[in-house]
Amino acid sequence: MQHKRGALLVALALALTGVFALAAPQPAQALTTEKATARPNEDGGDGVIGGMDTRLTWEGTVEGGEEVTSVTLTLPEGSTFDGSTTRITALEGLKRMDVTGEATPSGPSITVSFDQPVPEGSLLRLEITNMQFPSEGGECVVSGSYESAGQTHELADSKPIETIANTPLQSIVNWLDEQPWVEAWNSNQFLGMFLKPQLLVTSFSSLAPGWILCLGIVVAAYPFAIALGLLFAMLKISKWRILRAIAVIYINVLRGTPLFLQIYIMFFGLPMLNINIDNNLLGIIVMAINSSAYLAEIFRAGIQSIPQGQYEAASSLGMNYVQTMFTIILPQTVRRVIPTVTSDFITAFKDTSLLSSVGVMELMMFSKNLTTVSGNITPYVAAGIFYLIVTLPLIKVVGIVEENIARSERGGGPRPKRRADVADNAAAQMKEVAADAC
Amino acid sequence: MSSMTRRNFVATLGAAGALALAGCGGSEQPAENTTDQTTDDQTTDQTPEEASYTLVKEGVLTNVAELGFSPFEYIDEDGNTVGFDVDLSNAIAEKMGLTCEWLPNQAFDTLVPTIKQGGKADISIAGVTITDERLEDVDFSDPYLNSNQALIVAASSSYATDDLDTEEIQIACQTGTTGDAWIQENLPNATRVPLADVTAGMMGVSTGSYQAMVIDLPVAQNMLAQSFSDLKVLEEIPTGEQYGIAVSYDNPGLKDAINDALAQIEEDGTMDELKQKWFGTTEI
Secondary structure: OHHHHHHHHHHHHHHHHHHHHHHOOOOOOOEEEEEEEEEEOOOOOOOOOOOEEEEEEEEEEOOOOOEEEEEEEOOOOOOOOOOEEEEEEEOOEEEEEEOOOEEEEEEEEEEEEEEEEEEEOOEEEEEEEEOOOOOOEEEEEEEEHHHEEEEEEOOOOOOOOEEEEOOOHHHHHHHHOOOHHHHHHHOOOOHHHOOOOOHHHHHHHHHHHHHHHHHHHHHHHHHHHHHHHHHHHHHOOOEEEEEHHHHHHHHHHHOOOHHHHHHHHEEEEEEOOOOOOOHHHHHHHHHHHHHHHHHHHHHHHHHHHHOOHHHHHHHOOOOOOOHHHHHHHHHOOOOOOHHHHHHHHHHHHHHHHHHHHHOOOHHHHHHHHHHHHOOOOOOHHHHHHHHHHHHHHHHHHHEEEEEEEEHHHHHHOOOOOOHHHHHHHHHHHHHHHHHHHH | OOHHHHHHHHHHHHHHHHHHHHHHHHOHHHHHHHHHHHHHHHHHHHHHOOOOOOOEEEOEEEOOOEEEEEEEEEEOOOOOOOOOOOOOOHHHHHOHHHHHHHHOOHHHHHHHHHHHHHOOEEEEEEEEOOOOHOOOOOEEEEOOOOEEEEEEEEEOOOOOOOHHOOOOOOOEEEEHHHHHHHHHHHHHEEEEEOOHHHHHHHHHHHOOOEEEEEEEEEHHHHHHHHHHOOEEEEEEEEEEEEEEEOOOOOOOHHHHHHHHHHHHHHOOOOOOOOOOOHHOOOOO
16 A cells, blocks of 8 residues: 555656656746645535536636736547636736636637736636536646736646546446436426435435434433432432532533533533534533433433332331432333433434534534535435434334333233123123112 | 594604614714605605615614624623614715614524525625625625625734644634635634634633634724734635625615615715724725
């Protein structure tokens, strides 16, 4: 690997000297290439994919004593400028100058001729939107020529722009682009804005890492939240007033302020104290602390819902308070609070979306970025589906558990059917008898 | 008879509405009656033109913006929406015989979709750079101001621009801005952190959560001077971008009317006045 990189460097150096050797005999460059870059067009990624619309930005400086009347940019064979639009910007320092012109594409090159010559000392920028690099990808060098005082000169080559070949995902999107039903679907303004099939496909793949991070944060935070919650629940039912006061303050402050505020305090406050914690870790901490307050209340209610008789029975067996708590009360509490805790888990999972406001790269962040790039609401809908993938099964679980608990509270497990029938019959007979008696 | 009373009722409502909205312009209270009349006169004069554009709300130019972008549009200590763009849109509305209203703060990246979608706001005048990508979704008025980008770092740091192009460096930006796009293209290896508002980004750079931020130069200069003296502009990035007023393609008449108003504002010196007021110079 090292060797390979070394070899590449040598090759690059050789290539560069080659360029300089070629450039040297020419008269002083009047237009020097500053840079050439391309806008990433991989949906949700940062690659520049060939064969798909993107934007090429080329910058050059007009050197002293020269004026430039036209510039031709040439890309490797297979690139196309057809259907592109060109924005011309000429600047002197930071001041914009009025330069207009016309762009004529021809195959892999484009010629921009200016209505007014670009004066010396100015920075010239050409932004060519909706052009395409070769679909096989690779390193693309922008070369070309320019016209100055009626003479044509060669342009120095730019640094290569890294482009990649089309990805399978992008092929699906391109296939969707061609389908008539997709076009019909998208022509409906609502469907096209909220449920654009192409964007749904790309959103699903590019939102996945954000979804994993969301799940990761809440799953990592939850054990801590449960432990903390249990601790504060015990404090709140403690005999000592000070412990109770601590618990009440902790729980009420955290439950009484928005999570958003807590996130802001932690993310902007801690760094000011020179405490720098990784963003994701800090996200876990905030979520754990916030959830713990809610869980404390849930546990407290759960513990207090256990009938007094259980304590009395335990103490009649000679158990002390700790033994009673851990072997008698808490096991029963756990079963009772499972539905509420699961609901709280769902809430916490959804609340991770607030972390996007402080730069944690979670689901909402990814979809926000995609929405920005595409100007379409579909990524948000895709994010919604991702949230539902987790929350719907959990909601179902809550329902089942609640049903089970309710049934067992009614009188313990499934009843033998026949005996119920017998009982019903007996009751009916009793009624008949009673009616007869009347 | 009943139709008469109904008309009277509507007229009274309209007058009350106009009175209420006069507050939007700020301190032009004394001329209440006269403004009312001129509005009426103009609407009658412009009957042929009137049908050329539609507004979300009759007689009101409804604006949508991200209101944390000083000195262009921000909320001052008294809770009023103020700024260069605010004064400019008031001036435009005045030329068009309308009043102007601002929708509540909205994230910058939702402005173009809002205008494209229509139904909520007529225009977005919010320091929106005219780009070919945005032009695919919405139309723009003639450019009204030139701008550039700024790369901001902590004043105590010793970074050069090229040092920032590594993964360990976190660079904040406002989601969906041209600064956001600039980072993607020019510092592709850095970790880009798109945020909803500019203040959060600057705060982050100032506390060290992020190492740098890219934002429009006038905003950077203003905010650094106002509240972030511990930051500095590392590089003024000459982009020469131009702000325009975003208008829906479904409303071409509105764009023409705004362009007319803009031309008048340029001509009668109002534009220079506003630039002087907000930037302390007309050379911007």
